[in-house]
Amino acid sequence: MTAALETLRAVFGYETFREPQDAIIDGVINGRDALVIMPTGGGKSLCYQIPSLVRRGCGVVVSPLIALMQDQVDGLRELGVNAAFLNSSLDSQQVREVESALQGGQLDLLYVAPERLVQPRTLDLLLRCDIALFAIDEAHCVSQWGHDFRADYLQLNLLHERFPDVPRIALTATADARTRREIAIRLDLEDARHYIAGFDRPNIRYRIALKQNPRQQLLAFLRSEHAGDAGIVYCLSRRKVEETARWLQEEGIPALPYHAGLPAAERSANQSRFLREEGLVIVATIAFGMGIDKPDVRFVAHLDLPKTVEAYYQETGRAGRDGLPANAWLVYGLQDIIKLRQMMDNSAGSEEHKRAEQQRLNAMLGLCEITSCRRQALLHYFGDTLSDPCGNCDTCLQPVETWDGTEAAQKALSAVYRTGQRFGVSHVIDVLRGLENERVLQLDHHRLGVFGIGADLGANPWRSVFRQLVARGYLSVDMERYGALRLQEKARPLLKGEESLALRKDSSPATNTRQKTRQTLPEDIDITLWEALRECRRQLAEEQGIPPYIIFHDSTLQAMCLQRPRSMAAFGKLPGVGTRKQEKYGDAFLQVINDAAT
The missing domain is CATH 3.40.50.300 (P-loop containing nucleotide triphosphate hydrolases)
Known part of the structure; x- marks a missing residue:
């Protein structure tokens, strides 16, 4: 050794x-x-x-x-x-x-x-x-x-x-x-x-919110917390990747698309630009990312629900490889759950494989709906433990409110059963709320005993109830019948009153963007010197045609700012400065440091 x-x-x-x-x-x-x-x-x-x-x-x-x-x-x-x-x-x-x-x-x-x-x-x-x-x-x-x-x-x-x-x-x-x-x-x-070696990434802040207006939620997140930062936005479909990249560009955010359907040359060029340029956002399917070594990815955002906890962990892990604060931000909704389950049902895999995939999706949904520390749940999935709540996820920073949803869940399940388990969420909610629209009247569902029993809740709260019932396995979605809801065996004791159910209170979009993590620089750092060192690094990287982080990581530049070495010997003791880099770059960076001191 x-x-x-x-x-x-x-x-x-x-x-x-x-x-x-x-x-x-x-x-x-x-x-x-x-x-x-x-x-x-x-x-x-x-x-x-x-x-x-x-x-x-x-x-x-x-x-x-x-x-x-x-x-x-x-x-x-x-x-x-x-x-x-x-x-x-x-x-x-x-x-x-x-x-x-x-x-x-x-x-x-x-x-x-x-x-x-x-x-x-x-x-x-x-x-x-x-x-x-x-x-x-x-x-x-x-x-x-x-x-x-x-x-x-x-x-x-x-x-x-x-x-x-x-x-x-x-x-x-x-x-x-x-x-x-x-x-x-x-x-x-x-x-x-x-x-x-353990799975914890303590510098990553995990945040999961409901889709309400996902594009505007993403835009608020980027503008308020990650202006000028490099990051990755994941989408489920190629079409959504391209549309989202175009929309971000129109909003003044430099963004490029990446998916397997792009011409190989364009795909390679976009990936190369992301690795070499600073402050670029890549919008991608999961075809992008495995093995990405860019250390200064400050955020990973998901506009669609990942299929598994493994995929979520792998993709969010591309943020903050340099150990500095980073964000893992996800928005999801009931349609994500329906879409992913449809994809699994239609896959060519064996029944065993489909069951395993369903279990993994259920675990991902459980992570989304959890009311306790997300990091503890994430680590537990991989057999790792964290004794105390992390203090760096949304449920720790802003504890989730719950409510006794037993009666509402019973009403929802009863309405699914009484309407014949043949209809999707929107129609069942109309029946619960007592809306006498054309379809409800045509089907005589206004004559059912469950008609209007949920008039005390609005459409969005009922959607929240149904989303959580599907996520927790009380209801399934039959895609062969256009998204019809079906009761599962798990619903029986709840309907009989043999168990109670606590549900999440969904937060508003405004509260979803309050927990800022933009704290990548220590408070006592000299910003003028920091920017001068970054410019020196950028010029050297451009001359050699390599990404700036290959010369030095941000953490090494921060050490230069804080320690201000004035000799080659002191420069060589900085973290991330080996013999070769000391010889190759020491003079250039020492000159910047010395100039800042005069």
């Missing part, structure tokens, strides 16, 4: 490892396999990068996203690491150059797409070379129960068969117990040491 610590300090500019990085790195250096579950921003990459530099040979990293390999390799080269990648973006001459460097022992790290790795030509090449280790990044892609399943990952167990003496480390930020078991089985890592 002496060599590992020296590498950490000299190359990456940090003094100590976080737990359990030291144990993982020690094990891999000594030839042992590992399965690592570590939150985004927790330092997973160091767990294979440092052993690759310490062990003899080249570390081979299996990465699912070709578009990101260039930036990962650029970042390593900035640190003085000999890194390269092999994927379909290279022409034949470039491929030969990388292969020659690998065979000549000139590479420390090689990034390879899984489909490229399993080709006989690649395997034969690797068998002729010294391989330090195999790192399988985004390992949840191997699981058919995961949210990012990739069929090409299923062949990666051949690494154990073809390279039995080379240690393997599989890493992911998102895996519940079932997914972890499948990763271990499919990658032949059942005998490996498993490291679960």
Whole structure:
């Protein structure tokens, strides 16, 4: 571990490892396999990068996203690491150059797409070379129960068969117990040491609100809390992605779309701009994001409900990788629930798979409707614990009011039953409220005993009741009958008066945007110096054609502002300043600091 610590300090500019990085790195250096579950921003990459530099040979990293390999390799080269990648973006001459460097022992790290790795030509090449280790990044892609399943990952167990003496480390930020078991089985890592580093991201503030006017809710959130910040807005459909990106542009917010249906060149260009420019918003489907290394994403906003808690955690985890305050903001409504359940019902999966997906959606709905600390519930889902409420989610900062919804729920369930379980929410609410509109009269539903028994509540409160009854499994939605509500077995004891039900009081749009998190800079920081350092970083990045964060993270610039080093030796002691970056950038940033002092 002496060599590992020296590498950490000299190359990456940090003094100590976080737990359990030291144990993982020690094990891999000594030839042992590992399965690592570590939150985004927790330092997973160091767990294979440092052993690759310490062990003899080249570390081979299996990465699912070709578009990101260039930036990962650029970042390593900035640190003085000999890194390269092999994927379909290279022409034949470039491929030969990388292969020659690998065979000549000139590479420390090689990034390879899984489909490229399993080709006989690649395997034969690797068998002729010294391989330090195999790192399988985004390992949840191997699981058919995961949210990012990739069929090409299923062949990666051949690494154990073809390279039995080379240690393997599989890493992911998102895996519940079932997914972890499948990763271990499919990658032949059942005998490996498993490291679960905890799932908490304390710098992220989780906020979930009801859709009322989602575009205006999003606009208020961006303008009041994230003006000029980089962020991601997730939408369920490609059409909604493009419409939302156009609308944000019209509102004066720089935004670009990203989804799998865009031309490859446009998709790549938009992703590249997001990584390299500051203050840009990307509007995307879930096709965007896996492996995104941009550290200064200040918010992730969801305009539609994610399918699973795993997906929600993975997507929100792209915010605040630098450890500074960030927002995870979500709005959802009953139509989201109906749409996702329809998609699951119409999927080609087995009945077992559909049941599992329904359970996962129910868990996501439970997280939305919960009245206690969201972070505690989120961590509990992954088998992690938090002893006290976090104080940094909406339900902690603004405790949810509840009301005894037993009688209202009984009325709602009775109305569904008396109308024949053949109608959607809007019609049942009209009956409850005693509205004598054309459809109610035509169907003679004004003669039912439940007609008008809910006149004391307005349409929106009744929608809240029905949303919560669907979310909690008292009602289902039959999409083959145009969204008809149906009673579930769970509703029986509630209807009989054998149990009570507390429901959330839905907050107004105004209260949904009060909890601000824009506190990325310490109060005592010199803003003039901060902006001068950012401009220096921007110019250097532009000259080299790389993202600014590859030069230095915001946290390192903050350290410059607070410590104001005046010598090269002092500059080299800043967090995130390794030997290579000290030599390459020290003079430029010291000049800015010295100029600010005169």
